[in-house]
Amino acid sequence: MNIKHDILIVGAGLAGLRAAVECVGQADVAVVTKVFPTRSHSGAAQGGITASLGNEEEDRWEWHLFDTVKGSDYLGDQDAIEIMVRDAPRVIYELEHMGVPFSRTPEGKIAQRNFGGHTRNFGEKPVKRACYAADRTGRVVLDTLYDQCLRHPIKFYPENYLLSLIFDEKRCAGVVTYDLPTGELHFLQAKAVLLATGGCGRIYKTTSNGFASTGDGMSLAFRSGIPLEDMEFVQFHPTGLYPLGILVSEAARGEGGLLRNRLGERFMERYAPTVKDLAARDVVSRAILIETREKRGIGGMDYVHLDLTHLGEEKIEKRLWEIASFVRIYLGIDPVHDPIPVQPTCHYIMGGIPTDVDGRVLTDEKESIAPGLYAAGECACVSVHGANRLGCNSLLDLLVFGRRSGLAMKRDFLQYESPILSNESLRSVDSKIRGLLNHQGREKCDSIRKGMQTVMMEYGSVFRNEEGLKKGVEEIRSLKERYKDIGVSDKKKAFNYELMEAIELGHQLDLSEAILVSALHRRESRGAHWREDFPQRADRYYLKHSLVFPTIKGPEVRYKPVKITKFQPEARVY
């Protein structure tokens, strides 16, 4: 099938749907998505969206700006962060007007709760900044935005898997997808293409991410010659349900939950004396792992307790219903009476496809623009999260920059002619797929994927060092060699998940290598990137964004400056 649209959006999470709602009416808009829209991973976000509404107590956007900059360990671009936090109240009111069922204060305003790293008056004490709908915020915003899309003539291609980005001499001009229900390839041409394809947490063994979070968009951009920014910064959420890694929202601590070790001690008091359990995620994850390494995990094991038992049944049922249900279903215990076993779980990648503040993809350290190509959401790096994202800033990022990308696309696409592409691009993707199907490979996805996930946990997670990272790169490269001999035994067309997973694995391996190589080159500790051999932050050398480029010799790391406007780097203490 060969179809033309004005604007093509890949991904139907919050960034993609928000962009779609923005440009529909003035352009012919289509959304391509790997899973049905309401199954997108944005729906798994629990805790809330930040905005300095001040509904519960005094708050200011300047404080939100400071907290986000400090949370980013001064690596976030302050111009972009300022745009985001100043736009935040508008975003929340817009969602409310669309119908998002936010929880309410007794006066009927949108309720707000505490979240890690969000403080009043530049770090004085925690502030209630996260607007929420119990602990299902992402899900209800996703539903509301999807429902909004139903009111507009937006064309959806559900269960269409992105295979390739197509460029003509001048710009990105479309994509090729695998339509799972029919097994056919679709050639979708457009004047503007937005990647809103999400993160890549599935390259780690323990993760809160859904099965679809395999980083396809990031990897395809990279393979098209576009660098990836700040890939060494991978967030481990402190409280993944042990042992599955399912997210237990920071809202649990925002509502008063406490972390305790084997001795029953509130160990966060030692690591973050001012805000304690509400420190930024990188700080809390490291603290948990130090506790378990020093044998203060529960029963000497690699988990600690998240204690909600003092919150009372009513609060837990009203505000943390989903979490309570996960604990009951997956562990058979009741958080009203029993502490919850938790361990850090891979949650979010701060890095991604470099973009300007309007979602335009940037191709080098001089910030040249890739015409026709846009990115927003977790797959992009604006950068508003720098070296560590604060909780509840990600939904905000998706909605602010999803909308801005939509605005930019509907302005930009008018200047472009409809692409004139031959079917050559389609044929070349088709022959690659056939090649993969016909190859009598001896290797299986499952074993390579498990190998990759183990390597990334071992050498590329919370604590890193030179020796481990080098070993990790070597092992990923040998897995990439094995991957060349991958065999797909299911030869049929429709719903061939084996084929899709084989392609995903290729992306995951490339991204693993990009992460490890970027991490190897950053010889300092900053935010989520902690080097045991370089435990200090080294602003003199590394107050800069990394850009990893694809070259024939493998990933090559270069750098570009950080945009600092209001806050000069200071020691980061919580």
Add this chain to the structure above:
Amino acid sequence: MLVRLKIFRFDPEKDEKPYYQTYEVEADPMDRLLDCLNRIRWEQDPTLSFRMSCGHGVCGSDGMRINGICGLACQKLVRSFKEEVLIEPLPVFKVVKDLVVDLGPFFEKYHSIKPYLITQTPPSDTERKQSPEEHERFEEAIRCILCACCTASCPINQNKETEQYVGPAALVRAFRYLFDSRDEASEERTALLDHKDRAWGCQTMWKCTEVCPKEIPVTREIGQIKKRIHEAKNK
């Protein structure tokens, strides 16, 4: 422990009719059924097709019939089953391949109830006010993840003669907007729902409520829609 799964198989590209295939997998009692299905696919038979995404009961992808009862494979633990587990696609919907069904008609019916906030009053510069009590009125309904387990379990939807019934999932979403104090289309909604294939299609058989993975009191909410229609007509 060793788990035996008897799974419905059908691939229209090669099979004339459906059949059942039995697999054995090694599993921990705390594993999810979804983990077992993935292990089958990754280690034994990559041709097995089923949908999944989040793996913890939030996205609603992996609804299927497990020992005759509709539920999410990611919410069921191995330890709750003895001997063999029978796994089949959701009933009511057309099977596309193995456990994958065509949810097109499900979402069409969902669209038909106008699943969005309708207002005439222009919004203020800030949020519209809503008291916690007004919010609680529909709080349980917003747990819905559109997994279709309720609609697939409904005897009315299962009956060919009454399959036009929009089904419980669509009505839960209708309830969510009808009872949202911010919505201004109460008359339009009650008129729309006052139909044999919408609110009155429900014959209070409770199957939806029994299977809902998010514990939504579905039947009760449909009952409240019916009551609201009565009130609107007798005004």
